[in-house]
Amino acid sequence: xxxxxxxxxxxxxxxxxxxxxxxxxxxxxxxxxxxxxxxxxxxxxxxxxxxxxxxxxxxxxxxxxxxxxxxxxxxxxxxxxxxxxxxxxxxxxxxxxxxxxxxxxxxxxxxxxxxxxxxxxxxxxxxxxxxxxxxxxxxxxxxxxxxxxxxxxxxxxxxxxxxxxxxxxxxxxxxxxxxxxxxxxxxxxxxxxxxxxxxxxxxxxxxxxxxxxxxxxxxxxxxxxxxxxxxxxxxxxxxxx
Amino acid sequence: xxxxxxxxxxxxxxxxxxxxxxxxxxxxxxxxxxxxxxxxxxxxxxxxxxxxxxxxxxxxxxxxxxxxxxxxxxxxxxxxxxxxxxxxxxxxxxxxxxxxxxxxxxxxxxxxxxxxxxxxxxxxxxxxxxxxxxxxxxxxxxxxxxxxxxxxxxxxxxxxxxxxxxxxxxxxxxx
Numbered sequence: 001x002x003x004x005x006x007x008x009x010x011x012x013x014x015x016x017x018x019x020x021x022x023x024x025x026x027x028x029x030x031x032x033x034x035x036x037x038x039x040x041x042x043x044x045x046x047x048x049x050x051x052x053x054x055x056x057x058x059x060x061x062x063x064x065x066x067x068x069x070x071x072x073x074x075x076x077x078x079x080x081x082x083x084x085x086x087x088x089x090x091x092x093x094x095x096x097x098x099x100x101x102x103x104x105x106x107x108x109x110x111x112x113x114x115x116x117x118x119x120x121x122x123x124x125x126x127x128x129x130x131x132x133x134x135x136x137x138x139x140x141x142x143x144x145x146x147x148x149x150x151x152x153x154x155x156x157x158x159x160x161x162x163x164x165x166x167x168x169x170x171x172x173x174x175x176x177x178x179x180x181x182x183x184x185x186x187x188x189x190x191x192x193x194x195x196x197x198x199x200x201x202x203x204x205x206x207x208x209x210x211x212x213x214x215x216x217x218x219x220x221x222x223x224x225x226x227x228x229x230x231x232x233x234x235x236x237x238x239x240x241x
Numbered sequence: 242x243x244x245x246x247x248x249x250x251x252x253x254x255x256x257x258x259x260x261x262x263x264x265x266x267x268x269x270x271x272x273x274x275x276x277x278x279x280x281x282x283x284x285x286x287x288x289x290x291x292x293x294x295x296x297x298x299x300x301x302x303x304x305x306x307x308x309x310x311x312x313x314x315x316x317x318x319x320x321x322x323x324x325x326x327x328x329x330x331x332x333x334x335x336x337x338x339x340x341x342x343x344x345x346x347x348x349x350x351x352x353x354x355x356x357x358x359x360x361x362x363x364x365x366x367x368x369x370x371x372x373x374x375x376x377x378x379x380x381x382x383x384x385x386x387x388x389x390x391x392x393x394x395x396x397x398x399x400x401x402x403x404x405x406x407x408x409x410x411x412x413x414x415x416x
Contacts, residue, residue: 015249022254051284085271
């Protein structure tokens with residue numbers, strides 16, 4: 001029989017980062033790689049963008065931009081075209097950041113590169129930006145008085161919940177994304193830790209899990225971008241809902 | 242460098258870096274990249290709209306041309322029918338005229354022939370009468386043995402011949 005004590009003794013780093021002076025260097029490094037990929041492909045594609053037959057890269061970008069443009073136009077109207085870059089940046093950055101996880105890693109004692117989205121620092125940063133911008137849009141649409149008044153909308157007794165709801169929005173945005181990617185990373189670490197004893201299972205299931213994680217990553221990127229647009233919609237609605 | 246394992250739900254200084262990086266990405270995307278994607282997209286959509294409109298227009302023109310073609314063919318058919326009808330009418334008319342001419346010709350020939358026959362018949366009768374008179378006189382001279390006053394007897398003989406002719410049904414208008 002297998003010696004299970006060895007498996008139980010595996011040390012999977014949970015929430016560990018390579019930190020110097022309060023900076024998670026691994027997260028910063030993978031974030032910069034993700035930003036570089038997004039902006040690099042963006043610039044590369046923009047320079048060659050054509051109104052004729054588009055390249056595959058242009059087609060992917062156009063699909064993302066077109067979908068988000070339609071979504072923004074439907075939910076917010078043409079006045080809020082400026083939300084498009086924000087939503088596109090959120091989607092592309094989260095997508096690339098999530099998919100970095102499939103690359104073999106360099107920093108940990110396990111063979112995977114952690115997604116920057118598996119660190120709350122990035123997800124909080126994204127959520128804070130969304131929170132600030134949606135509330136600013138709400139104040140602009142309702143006026144300062146209207147903004148505060150809408151927390152006391154009917155039923156008035158529910159106003160603590162309305163405030164909690166407002167705080168919960170960015171928190172859930174950040175933690176949903178973080179939780180999905182964080183747990184995905186732990187799964188990969190776990191599968192890799194199987195190698196000494198169950199190398200066959202590891203070889204089979206690691207790629208399967210990484211593919212599934214890519215799917216989750218795409219879904220999470222989509223959800224974050226979609227919810228950003230929806231929160232904008234809630235923020236500018238003036239009928240009290 | 243150390244591997245920290247503090248509470249992973251609490252952000253640290255990394256947050257600032259992530260925030261700045263994200264804002265830079267949003268700014269660059271919105272300022273430099275998206276406009277260069279959106280412009281060709283809109284241009285392509287305009288091209289597609291134009292192409293669809295052109296196709297619609299071409300379809301409409303084709304339909305019009307077909308209508309025109311049908312109309313012209315219809316007119317040509319009507320005209321052809323009219324021409325054939327006229328030709329038939331003319332042919333009928335020509336045939337009737339020819340027929341009438343032929344009938345007139347026939348009538349003319351027949352009547353000319355009748356006149357000729359009559360004249361010949363009359364001439365023959367004259368001849369016959371003359372010869373009969375001469376014969377009668379010659380016979381009478383032989384019988385009587387002497388000359389007969391031809392002038393005095395001629396009217397008598399002619400009258401006799403007329404009587405004979407009348408009794409045998411021969412037309413003797415000139416007698």
